[in-house]
Amino acid sequence: MPVENWMQFGTFAEQEEFIYPSPDAYAGVIINGNMVAHAPSAMAGFLLERISGDTKFLIDPFTHAFQHSPNFITGKKGEIKSSIAKLAESFGSPVVDILGARALKLEDFGAESLRVYTRRVLEFQRCFLHDYMEERDVAKYFEADELKREPYALIAPYFYLTDVNYNEWHDISVGMLREACLYARETSKKVFCSLVISKGLLQSPELKKIVADLKNEDPDGFIVWVDDLDETNSTFSELKALVELYKNIQSEKRVEVINLHGGYFSILTGAAAFGSLVTGVCHGPEYGESRAVVPVGGGIPTSKYYIPDIHARVKYRDCLMWFNKAGWLESAEIFHRQVCNCKLCIKVIDGNIENFVKFGGEGTTRTIQRGKSVVNLQFPTRDEKINCLRHYLNTKSAEYRKANTYSGDELIDDIALSIEKYLEVTGTEYISHLLRWRKVLENLIEKN
């Protein structure tokens, strides 16, 4: 099975990107449940009108949100975020009872409330949008069975497990998954288990038993999310542990596995040469190849260009420095040969290498307060954002194609060539992840 390109829905402003570079670019879309609850009509429109009927979708019920301190779900003025409140309303007790007052506790669930809650979470995913789909103007063009689109699979309620709390939350997670699998059999739906874990638990020997217990419930697949694991910044042991996790999930019986926030390393683990350990890797439109479970926001946005050989987004000014140093900005032809020849880059450069500025060199200036000083800073223009985004999407598509067509040796040689090309340009620091990836993947080939 080829490794599939999945993309996470972020905002409605990015809707058009789900058919870029082509309507069939993405096997599936993953949508957060609170977004569904918050804007159901617009979401129904997106699913019916923006993406093809062949594109799968999953609704992440976001149930871990209620497990954390209420600060996680409140806005700047301390009010509960309306999208979360609407989600809680759909899920009912116990989350709606404790919303905003405190985090969920195990004692909030009895046997019956666990069953009811699990079913409500699944029903939400399966049916919440149906009425809104029927209300859309385009509904008249759909056959009855096409109109009420349902997710490709339902995701059982889940919690964030760490090396410190897994003892507390694991059993109830298994219980919810068991109930979800019962529901799935009744409704002929697939059920996925969402495994959201800390880096500490990723590298803990306890994880093997946790996975075994979950697999024992016989879900059709797993969604994997390791808190804030950035594959371009991970240690050798973290990458090895990630591979071990995939292998454990795939042991005895093969299932679908989607990394919810993954990059090129995970894409490669989906290649047949490396054991087809994952069946899909999800990312956002230019972001989301790693994500913290409790997100830390803020910071000034800067233009970043995804360097195909490095498989990472790099600040425009660093790209400019490296490409200039390497002589790759001497002409459009050299740039396309050495850096990128995707259709977006060809269109933007348009035969004139000076146009590389359109990836982040122009910007729009705003004056902001910084402590006691006032500074003028450049923010990306709308065109720069779109250029960087679409170049990223083109490059990602190419990565999945590579993983699905190259042999293991070709994939490793490809990384080796990138290392050789960039070592003198950037120094080891910026490409050390390629060295780690190569080592882990070489070990995988030897074992296969």
Add this chain to the structure above:
Amino acid sequence: MAFGTELEVVGILNSFLTSAGFQTKEEVSSMGQSIDLVGKKNRWVYAFEAKRDNWKKGLSQCRAHELVADYICLVMGSPRISLALMKEIEQLGYGLLWCKPDTKTCEWIYQPKINKKVWKPQKQILIKSFKE
């Protein structure tokens, strides 16, 4: 004796450069950063980064300016100039200006060498920001 803020250093620098025939502009944005002061003399563009003490940070900020400025200068508003800094400056070919906190005057310690790493299209954008 020390400067209270970097702004003070930049203010003195500005007066010094203006009297030396430079056109100047403070806080010029470039590629997501802000250059403390840009000076223009004839067709040459100078980037100045001012620091009261942390010269290493100043040098790292200067590096990004290699793409846009013909001459790059670190301006130190510290009571003394370290030998280690002078060695680095010489190696990098940057200029070094010393704004003395006690006398509130500026003095060239090293004149900058021409920077050959400029990428002209990006320099043109800086000049445009400078003129706005």
